[in-house]
Every structure is written in C-alpha cells, then in structure tokens.
Amino acid sequence: MRPKKIENFVVKIDTKIDYALKKINKNLFGIIFVVSQKNILLGSISDGDIRRYIIKHKNISNKITIKSKLINKRVKTINSQDTNKKLFNLLEKGFRVVPKVNKKNQLIDICTYKNIISFPIASPQISKLEVSLVNNCLQSGWISSRGSYIDTFEKNFSKFLNFGYSLAVSSGTTALELAIKSLKLPKKSEIILPNFTFAATINSIINSGMTPVLCDVRRDTWTIDYEKIKKLINNKTKAVIPVQIYGQAYHVDKIHKIAKDNNLYIIEDCAEGLGGKYKNKIVNKKADVICYSFFANKVITTGEGGMAVFKDIKTYNTAKMIRSHGMDPKKKYYHNIEGSNYRMTNIQAAIGTAQLKKINYFIKKRKLIFNIYDNYLSKIKFISLLPKNTWSQNSYWLYTILINDFGSRKRDILLEKLTKNGIEARNGFISLNKMKPFKKYSRNNLPISNYLSENTISLPTSINLTKNQIKYIVDLLLVNIEELNYVK
Ligand SMILES: Cc1ncc(COP(=O)(O)O)c(C=O)c1O
Structure with missing residues (x-):
C-alpha cells in the first residue's frame, strides 16, 4: 500500500515539478520529501507550496524544476533511536507522514500511524x-x-x-x-x-x-x-x-x-x-x-x-x-x-x-467519532452514509457506510487491503437469505437487504480515535477504493 512505498514520497533535487506533483497525487498525503543525489534529506514540499509558487511566478510550465528555495527545510524527522511515542506525538500534532533518517540525515523510511498502531473495529473501555x-x-x-x-x-x-x-x-x-x-x-x-x-x-x-x-x-x-x-x-x-x-x-x-x-x-x-x-x-x-x-x-x-x-x-x-x-x-x-x-x-x-x-459519556464520544467521519465522507459522491431523518437518532454504535454499486467482490478486496494496513474494517451483515441454513425462510425477493449487504462496510469506531487517526483511516479507505478502479 502506498504510504509504505517510500518512492512515492521522495524526489531528487532538480526534478521536474510535474513529476513531484504526480507523486503527491499518488501518495495522497499532500507532501513530498526532497533529497540530494546522495539521498540526504533536504526538506519537504507540500502541494500548497507548489501552488503558491506557480501563482507567484505566473508559470505553469512543466519545465520548472525543484530548487532549493522552494523547499521547506524545517522538516520534523525521527531517527532509529527515537521512541514510538515521539512518532505518535508528531502524527497527533498533524504531521501526516514523518520521514525517518539515519545519522547522515539520509532518508531511510516514511512513517505513518501504520508503523506504531493498528485500529480495531471497536475497543471496550474498561477503567x-x-x-x-x-x-x-x-x-x-x-x-x-x-x-x-x-x-x-x-x-x-x-x-x-x-x-x-x-x-x-x-x-x-x-x-x-x-x-x-x-x-x-x-x-x-x-x-x-x-x-x-x-x-x-x-x-x-x-x-x-x-x-x-x-x-x-x-x-x-x-x-x-x-x-x-x-x-x-x-x-x-x-x-x-x-x-x-x-x-x-x-x-x-x-x-x-x-x-x-x-x-x-x-x-x-x-x-x-x-x-x-x-x-x-x-x-x-x-x-x-x-x-x-x-x-x-x-x-x-x-x-x-x-x-x-x-x-x-x-x-x-x-x-x-x-x-x-x-x-x-x-x-x-x-x-x-x-x-x-x-x-x-x-x-x-x-x-x-x-x-x-459512564453510558452518557460513551454516547457523547461515539457521536463525536461519527461526526468526524461524516465530515470527511459526506462530500464523497460515491459514498452514502447511514440514513438520517428528523425523527430518530442513531446509537452511534458502529460507523458504517455504503459504497454505491461497489459490489461484494471489490468490497472484500478492499477489506483485505485495509486489514493489511492495520485497519480492521468489516463487511456489512450478509443477508440471511444468502446463507445456507436460512435460505428456506425467504418467501419474496429481498433486493434492498441484498444490495446493502453487498455494498456496506463498517470502519473502526473506538471512542479513543483522534481526528488525525480518522483522517488517516479515511485517506487509506479512499485511496484503496480508487486503486480498485472503481467507476463512480
Ligand atoms: C442485531 C443483533 N442481534 C443480536 C445480537 C446478539 O448479541 P450477542 O452477541 O450478545 O449474543 C447481536 C450481536 O452482535 C446483534 O448485532
């Protein structure tokens, strides 16, 4: 998966800017790290830096190359001796990827939440x-x-x-x-x-x-x-x-x-x-x-x-x-x-x-988690959220979405990919009429339940998830859906 593919996060100095933009587009983290010919970390460039450069210089030529003055040299890094806590704190501060360097300041890895934590679908809160x-x-x-x-x-x-x-x-x-x-x-x-x-x-x-x-x-x-x-x-x-x-x-x-x-x-x-x-x-x-x-x-x-x-x-x-x-x-x-x-x-x-x-506290926290997910996902055209109406309020049990017309084959590959990245996601309940012991209890067609069953997934809903962590989960979800050549 991309975040672990270091080449998607690195360009050499003097590389053409459009090449850097393509990589930023691929890694989905909005940032790229610039290294010297000897792989020494020189700094980072965000997609915003490039946008501002183009506007300022009124030049969108694909011949622009990455020059030193374009680079943000104050990049936060970690090294092999650093603890996971340092990485965790940086990620929680909003650094979505953190480069890892050796003693010579050469770039050796790109770190995300995946390096330190996995996200279970739920976690009991015992105190x-x-x-x-x-x-x-x-x-x-x-x-x-x-x-x-x-x-x-x-x-x-x-x-x-x-x-x-x-x-x-x-x-x-x-x-x-x-x-x-x-x-x-x-x-x-x-x-x-x-x-x-x-x-x-x-x-x-x-x-x-x-x-x-x-x-x-x-x-x-x-x-x-x-x-x-x-x-x-x-x-x-x-x-x-x-x-x-x-x-x-x-x-x-x-x-x-x-x-x-x-x-x-x-x-x-x-x-x-x-x-x-x-x-x-x-x-x-x-x-x-x-x-x-x-x-x-x-x-x-x-x-x-x-x-x-x-x-x-x-x-x-x-x-x-x-x-x-x-x-x-x-x-x-x-x-x-x-x-x-x-x-x-x-x-x-x-x-x-x-x-x-503690139930009221749990519900309040769950609502917050749902709102953060909704905030990121409600803008995505091919995703339908759990239905809302004026007369009820969800219990905020498990954050579940419908990927419109995705199909169970792609959905199951998606789940595997997320699991490999430490994100425990789940398919929607398999409709009962599709399982051997229960088939005989259906009398009519059951199209809506079958559709929901094939196109829904549930995402981690632990109440201690942070906003940055949810953003990370959502980014991985979207990039993986895109990789499956999903036609929206
Ligand atoms: C809709 C529904 N009904 C019943 C149950 C059964 O609950 P339990 O697992 O405690 O037996 C569950 C449990 O997950 C459920 O989701």
Missing part, C-alpha cells in the same frame, strides 16, 4: 471502576449468578431507560430467546424479521421452536420495511422482531399499528441500538420486549451479556422463571415450566454496573 467492582465479587465469593450486582444492574438499567422490567442474561442472543419463550406462542408460530441483520436474530427464533419469515428492509432507514411486513402476515404470524440495525431506529409507529391491527407481539432487537433515540426518547415504549447485547464491541459491555426488558410484569415474571430452568421462585427445585440457564454472572453485572455509570 478502575470496573476492576474495583469485579474485585468486590472475587473477594466476596459472589461470582456466579447470585449476588447484589445483578439486582443493581437490572434496576439501574430500567432507570436509565425509564421503562420496563429488566432481566440480565448471558448474551443478546439469549435475551431474544428468552423474550420469545416468555410470550408462550403456539409451536411453529411465524415470526417476521428483517433479512439484513446478524444471525442471532434468526437463530433465536429457530432455537425457540418458531418459524422465521424474512422480510426486506427499507433504503431510507436500512430497517424492516413496514409495507412488506403486511404481505407476510397470515394466521400463524404471532410476532415481529424489528432490528435497530447499526443503531438505526425503525418506523416504530407504523409497525406498532400493523402489530396492533394483526394482534402481533413486538420484540425489539436493540442489540446495537442502546442509546439511540426515537422521537427524542431512548425507548419508544411500544415494544413488548426490548433486547440488548453487551458483547465487547457494544455501546456498553459486560464481556458477554445481554438484557431483556419487559413492558409488563407478568411476562417478566414468566421470563425470570425460564431464565433459571423454570424454577418456582417460592419453592426451590420445583420447576413450574420448561426453562434453561440464561443467567448473567454477578461478575458480568459488576462490569455492567460500572459501564452504565
């Missing part, structure tokens, strides 16, 4: 508070699913949402399974879900003995299409699971009306949507159950973990029994109904309790 609460569990011996943090986490969670009765469980997937089972639907009832989601949504339906029915999504939200839901409803349909995909709110009121008219339950898969808003509210209060995930890449984490939040206490009480093998709460080892072990541990709940205290 002293989590460590201290986990320590409390370890020292007290309350390490399984009994212990005070479970109760605290559940209560604080409902308080944060200002809604419902929360049950902490072992994952977002088990939250969904528990939600479905607690509704006591007839066996093999049909449950409608979007085709563009993570497999957990459909697996939870299958694992609960129900029949999934795939529905296409909408281009204006990337979420389940309320018009198309209507066509899939029959007398076996008992529920719908709208997914807040990539933190996007679905058309809550429209789907609520369909559910009401057809006597359907709404189970919201909000695994990716914690903190997102619908009509300015963090919870729309229309779903019967809302399910969250606390996997390590989510808005808050408990390592693995999830929460099912119930609108009514009766279903909550049923779910609470199912979570623990259907055991009667008043009669130990007497089992009222079938169940399983879906419990969260006290250790996970301790982490969750600490994380929840």
Whole structure:
C-alpha cells in the first residue's frame, strides 16, 4: 500500500515539478520529501507550496524544476533511536507522514500511524471502576449468578431507560430467546424479521421452536420495511422482531399499528441500538420486549451479556422463571415450566454496573467519532452514509457506510487491503437469505437487504480515535477504493 512505498514520497533535487506533483497525487498525503543525489534529506514540499509558487511566478510550465528555495527545510524527522511515542506525538500534532533518517540525515523510511498502531473495529473501555467492582465479587465469593450486582444492574438499567422490567442474561442472543419463550406462542408460530441483520436474530427464533419469515428492509432507514411486513402476515404470524440495525431506529409507529391491527407481539432487537433515540426518547415504549447485547464491541459491555426488558410484569415474571430452568421462585427445585440457564454472572453485572455509570459519556464520544467521519465522507459522491431523518437518532454504535454499486467482490478486496494496513474494517451483515441454513425462510425477493449487504462496510469506531487517526483511516479507505478502479 502506498504510504509504505517510500518512492512515492521522495524526489531528487532538480526534478521536474510535474513529476513531484504526480507523486503527491499518488501518495495522497499532500507532501513530498526532497533529497540530494546522495539521498540526504533536504526538506519537504507540500502541494500548497507548489501552488503558491506557480501563482507567484505566473508559470505553469512543466519545465520548472525543484530548487532549493522552494523547499521547506524545517522538516520534523525521527531517527532509529527515537521512541514510538515521539512518532505518535508528531502524527497527533498533524504531521501526516514523518520521514525517518539515519545519522547522515539520509532518508531511510516514511512513517505513518501504520508503523506504531493498528485500529480495531471497536475497543471496550474498561477503567478502575470496573476492576474495583469485579474485585468486590472475587473477594466476596459472589461470582456466579447470585449476588447484589445483578439486582443493581437490572434496576439501574430500567432507570436509565425509564421503562420496563429488566432481566440480565448471558448474551443478546439469549435475551431474544428468552423474550420469545416468555410470550408462550403456539409451536411453529411465524415470526417476521428483517433479512439484513446478524444471525442471532434468526437463530433465536429457530432455537425457540418458531418459524422465521424474512422480510426486506427499507433504503431510507436500512430497517424492516413496514409495507412488506403486511404481505407476510397470515394466521400463524404471532410476532415481529424489528432490528435497530447499526443503531438505526425503525418506523416504530407504523409497525406498532400493523402489530396492533394483526394482534402481533413486538420484540425489539436493540442489540446495537442502546442509546439511540426515537422521537427524542431512548425507548419508544411500544415494544413488548426490548433486547440488548453487551458483547465487547457494544455501546456498553459486560464481556458477554445481554438484557431483556419487559413492558409488563407478568411476562417478566414468566421470563425470570425460564431464565433459571423454570424454577418456582417460592419453592426451590420445583420447576413450574420448561426453562434453561440464561443467567448473567454477578461478575458480568459488576462490569455492567460500572459501564452504565459512564453510558452518557460513551454516547457523547461515539457521536463525536461519527461526526468526524461524516465530515470527511459526506462530500464523497460515491459514498452514502447511514440514513438520517428528523425523527430518530442513531446509537452511534458502529460507523458504517455504503459504497454505491461497489459490489461484494471489490468490497472484500478492499477489506483485505485495509486489514493489511492495520485497519480492521468489516463487511456489512450478509443477508440471511444468502446463507445456507436460512435460505428456506425467504418467501419474496429481498433486493434492498441484498444490495446493502453487498455494498456496506463498517470502519473502526473506538471512542479513543483522534481526528488525525480518522483522517488517516479515511485517506487509506479512499485511496484503496480508487486503486480498485472503481467507476463512480
Ligand atoms: C442485531 C443483533 N442481534 C443480536 C445480537 C446478539 O448479541 P450477542 O452477541 O450478545 O449474543 C447481536 C450481536 O452482535 C446483534 O448485532
């Protein structure tokens, strides 16, 4: 990849200026380093320096050569003895590339973020508070699913949402399974879900003995299409699971009306949507159950973990029994109904309790990261950002874009190239109808979900990314898209 190709960053003194400009164009960093015939670093020239020179001398001849007076001689360099910290500080100050020189001041390398860090897709933010609460569990011996943090986490969670009765469980997937089972639907009832989601949504339906029915999504939200839901409803349909995909709110009121008219339950898969808003509210209060995930890449984490939040206490009480093998709460080892072990541990709940205290800070930081990316990418014609509208606000979970008509083949090569450069990017979720175990659950064409699935990628969204780092990621993204001969 270009930034490591030193020749794209170097020209010899007395070289023609148009040759230097071509190299600047190739390396995409807006700067070139000038060396003597013996490779001694003489200085740098930016594309701005050349522009100013041409304007001043009213000469755009391609015969101009690089002369000493054109060169900025105060270039920041590093040498072999310098620490990564020095390089990091220079990059953070806004030097996008830093030349590395030997004792004779000869240019030996060109350094970027790639030399010192890689960018994971997400990184959990664990601080002293989590460590201290986990320590409390370890020292007290309350390490399984009994212990005070479970109760605290559940209560604080409902308080944060200002809604419902929360049950902490072992994952977002088990939250969904528990939600479905607690509704006591007839066996093999049909449950409608979007085709563009993570497999957990459909697996939870299958694992609960129900029949999934795939529905296409909408281009204006990337979420389940309320018009198309209507066509899939029959007398076996008992529920719908709208997914807040990539933190996007679905058309809550429209789907609520369909559910009401057809006597359907709404189970919201909000695994990716914690903190997102619908009509300015963090919870729309229309779903019967809302399910969250606390996997390590989510808005808050408990390592693995999830929460099912119930609108009514009766279903909550049923779910609470199912979570623990259907055991009667008043009669130990007497089992009222079938169940399983879906419990969260006290250790996970301790982490969750600490994380929840910081949730507003996390969301604020995530919003900032999204805004910086948007700022760079909204001007790029061939990229569509996550849809925006006046009635909702994304949870800022994972920064995801659509490269218009790019195609999955090019997209996958792009991902490989980014990975080689230390940038962990991801393809959009593969639409469920395109995978062997789930094909049989589609009844209609699903063009929008298939299109989104083939053309989307997610970029690093760790909350400690800096503006310069995001710029670096964006530059590499764009140069690699260009290299793939993408016709816009
Ligand atoms: C849309 C969606 N639903 C459900 C889940 C399941 O959550 P978990 O991984 O905690 O089981 C995820 C997790 O990534 C998800 O993205």
